[in-house]
Amino acid sequence: xxxxxxxxxxxxxxxxxxxxxxxxxxxxxxxxxxxxxxxxxxxxxxxxxxxxxxxxxxxxxxxxxxxxxxxxxxxxxxxxxxxxxxxxxxxxxxxxxxxxxxxxxxxxxxxxxxxxxxxxxxxxxxxxxxxxxxxxxxxxxxxxxxxxxxxxxxxxxxxxxxxxxxxxxxxxxxxxxxxxxxxxxxxxxx
Amino acid sequence: xxxxxxxxxxxxxxxxxxxxxxxxxxxxxxxxxxxxxxxxxxxxxxxxxxxxxxxxxxxxxxxxxxxxxxxxxxxxxxxxxxxxxxxxxxxxxxx
Ligand SMILES: [Zn+2]
Numbered sequence: 001x002x003x004x005x006x007x008x009x010x011x012x013x014x015x016x017x018x019x020x021x022x023x024x025x026x027x028x029x030x031x032x033x034x035x036x037x038x039x040x041x042x043x044x045x046x047x048x049x050x051x052x053x054x055x056x057x058x059x060x061x062x063x064x065x066x067x068x069x070x071x072x073x074x075x076x077x078x079x080x081x082x083x084x085x086x087x088x089x090x091x092x093x094x095x096x097x098x099x100x101x102x103x104x105x106x107x108x109x110x111x112x113x114x115x116x117x118x119x120x121x122x123x124x125x126x127x128x129x130x131x132x133x134x135x136x137x138x139x140x141x142x143x144x145x146x147x148x149x150x151x152x153x154x155x156x157x158x159x160x161x162x163x164x165x166x167x168x169x170x171x172x173x174x175x176x177x178x179x180x181x182x183x184x185x186x187x188x189x190x
Numbered sequence: 191x192x193x194x195x196x197x198x199x200x201x202x203x204x205x206x207x208x209x210x211x212x213x214x215x216x217x218x219x220x221x222x223x224x225x226x227x228x229x230x231x232x233x234x235x236x237x238x239x240x241x242x243x244x245x246x247x248x249x250x251x252x253x254x255x256x257x258x259x260x261x262x263x264x265x266x267x268x269x270x271x272x273x274x275x276x277x278x279x280x281x282x283x284x285x
Contacts, residue, residue, distance in 0.1 A: 032254035149246035
């Protein structure tokens with residue numbers, strides 16, 4: 001699903017800044033929500049959204065129809081967020097493997113107590129709990145859960161964005177839900 | 191093969207996610223369903239996974255701050271675009 005008209009895209013590809021602003025309008029809330037959920041704080045989320053739109057703008061003349069525009073812009077946003085996380089923890093692997101056994105060594109935990117007070121303005125208390133659980137999740141799982149449940153993208157779209165097969169997306173969602181359950185649902189299983 | 195006997199909790203749990211994804215045609219889902227309705231442990235596990243889904247779906251959608259929008263547009267105006275990969279700009283080919 002694309003959110004900008006073809007004509008607008010073409011004008012923006014020719015360097016029309018007013019046309020590009022329509023693209024920004026169509027995606028800024030979506031991308032800010034995604035970046036905030038990925039990074040867990042407002043400052044880094046704003047930087048990531050700005051960087052995403054700058055990359056979109058500079059590379060726009062090279063966009064072709066191989067993928068939907070929406071997929072293309074989400075791929076850039078995902079890469080920018082993951083880059084941001086890598087910069088934060090340069091020596092830690094952000095990936096977990098997709099093998100049969102969960103690889104706990106690949107788990108990466110991020111500090112969730114670095115939020116600035118503004119962050120709480122935009123979140124309910126319950127929502128902040130879920131955000132903390134997300135922050136604590138391996139990035140691979142966090143990414144698919146955010147794309148599926150918060151951005152409401154289809155498995156095929158997620159597969160295109162991440163360049164992995166749909167079966168891999170499903171496996172990551174399964175493991176992600178389990179990981180969230182462990183961190184978040186406090187009712188002990190009898 | 192008698193339903194319910196061959197399915198252990200561990201096996202039933204593996205199918206919970208297929209059930210959540212709507213892949214109910216997966217061969218083990220039916221057997222596991224039979225197990226689940228008689229097993230409080232697995233039923234609770236499924237409820238908790240559903241709770242995770244509910245909580246994620248109900249997370250607030252945020253609005254980008256106006257200051258961010260302005261910052262982006264300001265930067266864009268002073269940023270050059272890359273050249274198209276194939277020759278000169280040709281709308282027909284690009285799109
Ligand atoms: Zn059971």
